[in-house]
Amino acid sequence: MAPLRLRFHPLTPDRWQDFETLFGERGACGGCWCMWPRLRRSDFDKQKGAGNKRAMKKIVQAGPPPGLLAYADRQPVAWCALAPRDTYRVLSNSRILRAVDDQPVWSVVCFFVAKPFRRRGITAQLLQAAARYAAQHGARLVEGYPVDPKAGARSPDVFVWTGLASAFRAAGFDEVARRSNTRPIMRREV
Numbered sequence: 001m002a003p004l005r006l007r008f009h010p011l012t013p014d015r016w017q018d019f020e021t022l023f024g025e026r027g028a029c030g031g032c033w034c035m036w037p038r039l040r041r042s043d044f045d046k047q048k049g050a051g052n053k054r055a056m057k058k059i060v061q062a063g064p065p066p067g068l069l070a071y072a073d074r075q076p077v078a079w080c081a082l083a084p085r086d087t088y089r090v091l092s093n094s095r096i097l098r099a100v101d102d103q104p105v106w107s108v109v110c111f112f113v114a115k116p117f118r119r120r121g122i123t124a125q126l127l128q129a130a131a132r133y134a135a136q137h138g139a140r141l142v143e144g145y146p147v148d149p150k151a152g153a154r155s156p157d158v159f160v161w162t163g164l165a166s167a168f169r170a171a172g173f174d175e176v177a178r179r180s181n182t183r184p185i186m187r188r189e190v
Contacts, residue, residue, distance in 0.1 A: 004121075077117045148183070
């Protein structure tokens, strides 16, 4: 299957409807609306669904854009959350994903690819676009926290929302730390 020709745009208020279309009624997965990395778990659980959707819409309206949308033709087909690391509360509270050093980094924390477009290399393309976008906004390092399944193992799509290590490697990221067998921290200079 030929690689898709994609266009990438930051999620701005004028693209909110495309984000809603991509995420659908369930907010991508279980009412998340890509708020899980931004909240304490108890707050996330309280506002799951409509509350998370409202919270993300406020973030989009206030700016800066919280990530990138990927389009095939005019159809939104994928999403990637991207921002300076300190935007994401879940990272600062994780012993596995704690900061590697004191260098300022931008973090890619979440992906959502519409089901008909999965397994077509979109995540690696999104990572390339995220690196360019972060560099344009002053970043020098971009970091991600993918899943690296054990050799030969396959992970269900729902469990790889942070991306796969293979996609990060394909996009020029290198492993800089690993505090768990299946969760490397990967980084790229931009």
